[in-house]
Amino acid sequence: MMAVQSLAILGSTGSIGTQALDVAEKLGLRITGLAAGRNVEELERQVRRFCPAVAAVSDEEAAGRLRARLRDVPVEILAGEEGVCAVARGESDLVLNAVVGMAGLAPTLAAIRAGRNLALANKESLVVGGELVMRLAEENGVRILPVDSEHSAVFQCLQGCAGRGEVERLILTASGGPFFGCSRAELAQVGPEQALHHPNWKMGAKITIDSATLINKGLELIEAIWLFGLPPEKIEVVVHRQSIVHSAVEFADHAVLAQLGVPDMRVPIQYAVTWPHRVPSPVRQMDWFSLGALTFERPDEDTFTGLRACKKAIRRGGLVPAALNGANEEAVALFLEKEIGFLDIAALAEAASDRQEPGEVTYEGIRKADAAARAFVRAQARKADGSVPRRAL
Template identity: 50%
Template sequence: MSAAGHSSIRRIAVLGATGSIGASALDVIARHPDRFRASVLAAGSKVEALLELCRKHRPDHAVIADPAGHVALRDGLRAAGLPTEAHAGMEALDALVAGDACDSVVAAIVGAAGLPSTLASARAGKRLLLANKESLVLAGELLMRAATSAGAEIVPIDSEHNAVFQCLRSCRAQGDVRRVVLTASGGPFRGRRRAELGEVTPAQAVAHPKWSMGPKISVDSATLMNKGLEVIEAHHLFGLPDEQLGVLVHPQSLVHALVEFSDGSTLAQLGLPDMRTALAVGLGWPERIESGVAGLDLLAHGKLEFEAPDLDAFPCLRLARQSLVAGGTAPAVLNAANEVAVSAFLQGAIGFLAIPALVEDTLAALPATPADSLEALLAADAQARAFASQRIAQFAP
């Protein structure tokens, strides 16, 4: 699908509208009223926040995933005098993204909950602005197959994958690419030895030095699991094997990714750490549109540093790569065990170093099996969650 001209307004569904990526997407959409309109807004359970967004953006449809919120949403829309239609439940959301209520979908629902609507968007051939990691980690093969057969265009919204997406547009074929390098900020504990990480607290782990993110993804950034998940995503998005995917720690977070080509050229994409740039690429591509993000003043930043990731202190990156190579259900098991471990850490039930230990135990206990259907993947996900949950007591501090 090509980006629409100015004559027709593209209707955008924003899934996860009350989260930080949803807010950034709506900010960019609102800057271009002649080109874009938020036609569907979806949220998990925050009815009041969703109503506030509906009053501002006046979508055709509003969806609350939690059915218990339906009446409050419907009545709130009526009270505000809005013609917006209220819906509840994930099935309603899947039907809206698959139907003619929207042309493009911003998929920013966190966790495995975002998978069905992401798949429905791909199968319907929509332009998919993909910010939901789990769709690719859990079901990358299924999602990419669905997108290819329906002619859906996936524009990744993760800053690193979006950077690769932009750099790859300068070559004709996959064979022209030698390797792709994703950058990592290193998180709040960059430079610390393994022995120094036993006592870190959830508050310290969530204090990310560069990006403003939710607690789960902030902890993933601190353990480097986030980068591991991104390597798995890059494998699916760009069709590259593990050995062609590199990771460099880059504390300034200004270079988002580098792509090295067969002729020896390396292209890098740079920009301030602001999700609106990637969202503007996704909304406007192949055109460049105003995002509200300032340009990059390299003189003000002074220097760009790069170093190798420390896999001894941060084994999650190694575990993610192992699960990518194992294939099948392994990435789904990795992802599920990690979600359970991070949640336990945030609640104070386990220490920071128990996160990779619990993930490693779960991967060892549940060897990879073929991932040929969504049912098989969701079963592996459930099995891994159950196993990891039972093991938490053994890792109590």
């Protein structure tokens, strides 16, 4: 029988959150808490359907609108970061954190300090504060279960492995995004409309842009370092356009185990919830006879410089990845508003991280590094001539 009977979901109105609710409903799990941004209409529907004891939104204005809509429902409605953290701390067997970006760090820490096991879809928690998060998880006896498809794949391949000494390397697969094979000249002309068209996955805007720049894969590499306790040189990124092989592990004897399946996030979500067991899922079976060829290529780090910048940031360590992540989040927002170009995203992220001293990884230090990086990006975007630093290109 599954150990998890109750679940709190942070980021419930996003792509991962809505799929997690689909999984939870099919498994018959009790939803104890929901947290979202400002999508009050969707959160209202979720509260009425799943009857959590508590719900939280990003600010008091949205909370007021939600309270007005749910006058007839016995649910406590909270607001702001503290409200989301309260949901994370609440009574549940498992907290699934699918909040987007740096905003996911505070609820990750809140859940861990409350002793809640964590299904982590918010990679940024480990990108910006991996040292802090993993230390607190160990101190509080909290298990962190990966939800990102690549990290879930690695986690699945490692089941039964006696120790990290048996692992030669991890292979993280990347779709390559919509622009794989393009030149820098071609990339200089693309806009948000093209970048938001992912070939294989349906995701939120931020992660879709990160996938297009390959920065997402660099962030996932940093996440894998903390989740699996391996150095950067033991993690390799491979472009696999079909998104059938979700990632693989090569062992000391050079045997390789890979996890394959159709591109559907409900598989890693469900495995995090039911681990160590497997149960039937709503995901369609893979049709082996229609797959065709599976291809594997090296990522072009000279064209997609964000991946290279992430590798450099984690090698420098400390607060440098926090600066890179904050700059990237700010640059992606500016790109979506058409205030900077596609190539400027990685250039600004690398330039901001280059300015950051490693320092000690504390929560306050992370917040300061994040704020400084965002301010740097905004300042560069406001330049009269529209230029941005080019030394990362």
